[in-house]
Amino acid sequence: MLFVPSFCLLCFVHSSPFAYGQTDLVPAFFMFGDSTFDVENNNEPSTVIKANFPPYRRDYFNQKPTGRSSNGKLATDFIADGFNFSSPQPAYHSGGRNLLIGANFASAGSGHHDATTNLFNAIPITKQLLENYKEYKGRVIEIVGEENATSLFSRGIHLDLYQLGARRIGVKTSPPIGCLPAVITLFRLGNNECVETLNHDTIAFNRRLNFTSEQLKIMLTDLKLVVFDVYQTLYGLITRPGESSFTEIGHSCCGTSLVEISILCNASLSLGTCSNATEYVFWDAFHPSEVANKHIYS
Ligand SMILES: *[C@@H]1O[C@H](CO)[C@@H](O)[C@H](O)[C@H]1NC(C)=O
Ligand SMILES: *[C@@H]1O[C@H](CO)[C@@H](O)[C@H](O)[C@H]1NC(C)=O
Ligand SMILES: *[C@@H]1O[C@H](CO)[C@@H](O)[C@H](O)[C@H]1NC(C)=O
Ligand SMILES: *[C@@H]1O[C@H](CO)[C@@H](O)[C@H](O)[C@H]1NC(C)=O
Ligand SMILES: *[C@@H]1O[C@H](CO)[C@@H](O)[C@H](O)[C@H]1NC(C)=O
Numbered sequence: 001m002l003f004v005p006s007f008c009l010l011c012f013v014h015s016s017p018f019a020y021g022q023t024d025l026v027p028a029f030f031m032f033g034d035s036t037f038d039v040e041n042n043n044e045p046s047t048v049i050k051a052n053f054p055p056y057r058r059d060y061f062n063q064k065p066t067g068r069s070s071n072g073k074l075a076t077d078f079i080a081d082g083f084n085f086s087s088p089q090p091a092y093h094s095g096g097r098n099l100l101i102g103a104n105f106a107s108a109g110s111g112h113h114d115a116t117t118n119l120f121n122a123i124p125i126t127k128q129l130l131e132n133y134k135e136y137k138g139r140v141i142e143i144v145g146e147e148n149a150t151s152l153f154s155r156g157i158h159l160d161l162y163q164l165g166a167r168r169i170g171v172k173t174s175p176p177i178g179c180l181p182a183v184i185t186l187f188r189l190g191n192n193e194c195v196e197t198l199n200h201d202t203i204a205f206n207r208r209l210n211f212t213s214e215q216l217k218i219m220l221t222d223l224k225l226v227v228f229d230v231y232q233t234l235y236g237l238i239t240r241p242g243e244s245s246f247t248e249i250g251h252s253c254c255g256t257s258l259v260e261i262s263i264l265c266n267a268s269l270s271l272g273t274c275s276n277a278t279e280y281v282f283w284d285a286f287h288p289s290e291v292a293n294k295h296i297y298s
Pocket of ligand 5 (some may be wrong): 149276277279
């Protein structure tokens with residue numbers, strides 16, 4: 001279970017006086033986490049888990065594979081659209097410009113534990129938060145000055161993050177691990193049903209996450225913290241297909257539909273990638289399709 005995408009953190013910094021943002025409501029948007037949010041931080045040579053080649057993102061208007069682990073938009077892209085940002089937040093490690101609308105620090109392969117992350121040479125969540133985000137703040141201060149930057153990062157959040165300046169935070173629950181196509185394949189029980197014993201572990205994790213979030217809200221009264229329940233949304237799409245337009249549940253679109261992820265999901269190998277992903281909950285064996293991502297955050 002080492003490589004299962006699981007922990008993610010979204011962070012909205014709210015400070016209306018700041019003049020550089022695109023909306024008064026949310027001037028900047030920060031993403032930390034794994035491949036669910038990674039836009040192109042993993043494109044540098046040293047990292048193992050990548051998605052910057054076809055057929056990734058093939059259903060986006062320009063079909064350019066950036067490093068997003070889907071056939072089109074990620075759930076965070078839909079959020080940025082919803083806040084009327086004119087472009088997605090740049091990947092911190094791609095030397096992106098436009099840093100004043102926020103940044104994306106997520107790195108595919110980063111798990112709960114730094115040890116897992118190191119296995120894939122991904123950027124651990126702790127490093128994203130404690131090093132990259134701090135460096136980023138330094139760069140923003142250089143651009144707009146201490147005073148304006150302080151206004152952007154108006155006090156803090158989530159233990160370290162709270163001290164680093166964030167006030168509005170979204171945390172997503174872990175997806176139903178037992179329903180990922182790769183997991184269904186590996187634990188094959190002769191059908192396409194979810195492996196519920198693994199889901200039970202995930203539910204226990206999500207309960208602890210929710211409990212911690214509730215405690216933080218009590219302790220930090222100025223903190224706006226939202227738990228996005230990705231588990232329930234995805235589980236609903238998977239187990240109650242009649243309520244949505246999805247017909248392909250246990251299989252993913254890419255490749256043989258059983259285990260493909262990252263370099264195994266390779267257009268040049270033409271292993272039978274589906275022609276139309278709109279009916280698939282999963283794009284590759286671990287990651288939701290664009291349409292499922294839209295469901296997750298709508
Ligand atoms: C985004 O723009 C639309 C259309 O102008 C508007 O209706 C909506 O309220 C805006 N959303 C936010 C979060 O500002
Ligand atoms: C800080 O923000 C104010 C108001 O938007 C602006 O006039 C000023 O130029 C900014 N300072 C710097 C150093 O960018
Ligand atoms: C988190 O816990 C609160 C309070 O017990 C509950 O109302 C809420 O539905 C839970 N959210 C999730 C995502 O489990
Ligand atoms: C995809 O497969 C082709 C053909 O085997 C190979 O040349 C290419 O390097 C592969 N791409 C990746 C990203 O592994
Ligand atoms: C894919 O399927 C959906 C619904 O089945 C349909 O609306 C859409 O036009 C199809 N897209 C392509 C590119 O064939």
